[in-house]
Amino acid sequence: MASRSFVAVALLAVLFIGAAQAATRAPPPRKPSSYSSLEDLVSKRKDLSIAKFIASQMPEWFLDMYDNFNGTIAVPTDAAFEMYVDIWGGLEAFKDLPDRYLAYLMLYHTTFDLTAYSKDIKGVNHVETGLPGYKITVAKTSQGVAVASPHTIARVIEADVKVGKGVAHIVDRVLIPFEPATAEYNFSPYASLGDVIKAVGANSVYTAMAESEEGQAILDSTELVGTFALPTEEAFTAFVEEVKKTNVSGPALEYAVNMILGDHLNLARAFDSETIASVKEAPVGWNVTAYGTPEGHFFNVVANTTGLYLQGFTSAKVVLPDLPVGEGKFLIHVVDEVLISKQTAKALGL
Numbered sequence: 001m002a003s004r005s006f007v008a009v010a011l012l013a014v015l016f017i018g019a020a021q022a023a024t025r026a027p028p029p030r031k032p033s034s035y036s037s038l039e040d041l042v043s044k045r046k047d048l049s050i051a052k053f054i055a056s057q058m059p060e061w062f063l064d065m066y067d068n069f070n071g072t073i074a075v076p077t078d079a080a081f082e083m084y085v086d087i088w089g090g091l092e093a094f095k096d097l098p099d100r101y102l103a104y105l106m107l108y109h110t111t112f113d114l115t116a117y118s119k120d121i122k123g124v125n126h127v128e129t130g131l132p133g134y135k136i137t138v139a140k141t142s143q144g145v146a147v148a149s150p151h152t153i154a155r156v157i158e159a160d161v162k163v164g165k166g167v168a169h170i171v172d173r174v175l176i177p178f179e180p181a182t183a184e185y186n187f188s189p190y191a192s193l194g195d196v197i198k199a200v201g202a203n204s205v206y207t208a209m210a211e212s213e214e215g216q217a218i219l220d221s222t223e224l225v226g227t228f229a230l231p232t233e234e235a236f237t238a239f240v241e242e243v244k245k246t247n248v249s250g251p252a253l254e255y256a257v258n259m260i261l262g263d264h265l266n267l268a269r270a271f272d273s274e275t276i277a278s279v280k281e282a283p284v285g286w287n288v289t290a291y292g293t294p295e296g297h298f299f300n301v302v303a304n305t306t307g308l309y310l311q312g313f314t315s316a317k318v319v320l321p322d323l324p325v326g327e328g329k330f331l332i333h334v335v336d337e338v339l340i341s342k343q344t345a346k347a348l349g350l
């Protein structure tokens with residue numbers, strides 16, 4: 001096993017990054033407002049000028065689908081687009097993309113046959129979008145409503161804006177449909193585990209992993225096959241606070257953190273959430289040959305009407321499942337707690 005020299009410094013860094021993140025990602029709610037149409041919304045709002053540009057590029061027949069709109073649309077702000085357009089080499093390059101791609105993007109932010117106000121959203125939902133065959137995941141979280149595409153997790157920063165008979169939710173990230181982008185545009189900005197972890201905003205986990213050679217190799221690899229349960233930024237920083245209180249430091253802390261990170265990893269197979277829900281035990285750990293053996297670490301799996309849970313010494317709920325890395329040979333499931341298996345707890349004397 002490679003260097004375990006991450007930790008102490010990383011954990012300190014993590015605390016500050018976590019605190020900064022928490023502060024910047026919780027915008028105050030604004031009052032809901034009402035517009036006669038999508039065109040009316042994007043024309044009247046100064047912070048939606050890039051969405052307005054996209055609509056202006058669309059042919060009449062296409063925009064007709066948004067007349068008397070009674071569905072739901074996620075509208076990214078200009079700030080959200082500004083982050084996204086870097087991938088294309090800036091705003092001007094983005095605006096020069098074929099209109100067909102801009103149409104895909106717009107459809108991917110739309111569901112035509114469902115008017116979903118935030119009060120209607122419960123639990124985790126896989127929602128068909130207007131782009132045939134492409135789904136988004138919509139989840140109610142303690143931080144409000146989150147919308148996940150394979151490459152981004154957007155937060156609804158202003159919910160329930162009436163648009164004609166339908167509803168718009170203003171979001172802080174552009175939702176990126178995976179296949180149209182890669183297949184037709186040779187576009188793979190999140191080819192590695194580390195890219196996805198950063199895109200999801202789990203900077204503290206990234207920092208902790210990047211402190212070891214072994215961790216950094218996993219973050220950077222584009223060839224990995226496996227599964228990672230990724231704790232939310234909030235869960236990880238809260239956990240780090242608890243660890244600090246124990247005053248454990250030096251090699252003992254390095255060993256513990258490495259083992260605990262291992263409890264989030266399966267390095268043998270990309271388990272999608274459906275497969276996990278169908279097994280009793282999910283094997284984890286750095287040591288692939290130990291999976292399924294008496295020495296192996298694992299979590300019990302519970303799947304019921306409220307969701308999918310992993311249970312060990314600590315337990316977590318899967319809050320955003322099935323985020324693929326690259327072409328999906330590696331899958332990430334965002335979980336709401338740091339996971340410690342019973343075997344790790346025993347080894348650490350917890």
Ligand SMILES: *[C@@H]1O[C@H](CO)[C@@H](O)[C@H](O)[C@H]1NC(C)=O
Binds near residue numbers: 070165
């Ligand atoms: C929404 O619009 C579609 C197509 O225009 C229509 O078929 C459907 O009945 C409408 N639903 C509601 C609730 O108005």
Ligand SMILES: *[C@@H]1O[C@H](CO)[C@@H](O)[C@H](O)[C@H]1NC(C)=O
Binds near residue numbers: 247
């Ligand atoms: C950790 O150290 C602090 C300061 O030295 C002390 O107050 C606290 O009781 C210690 N905690 C544990 C769990 O030993």
Ligand SMILES: *[C@@H]1O[C@H](CO)[C@@H](O)[C@H](O)[C@H]1NC(C)=O
Binds near residue numbers: 288290295296
């Ligand atoms: C990995 O697990 C196998 C099977 O339990 C064991 O024989 C081997 O020693 C372990 N390797 C390491 C590096 O711990």
Ligand SMILES: *[C@@H]1O[C@H](CO)[C@@H](O)[C@H](O)[C@H]1NC(C)=O
Binds near residue numbers: 306
């Ligand atoms: C589903 O399982 C979880 C974890 O064991 C539990 O907390 C939750 O209450 C269960 N939900 C139902 C509806 O049984």
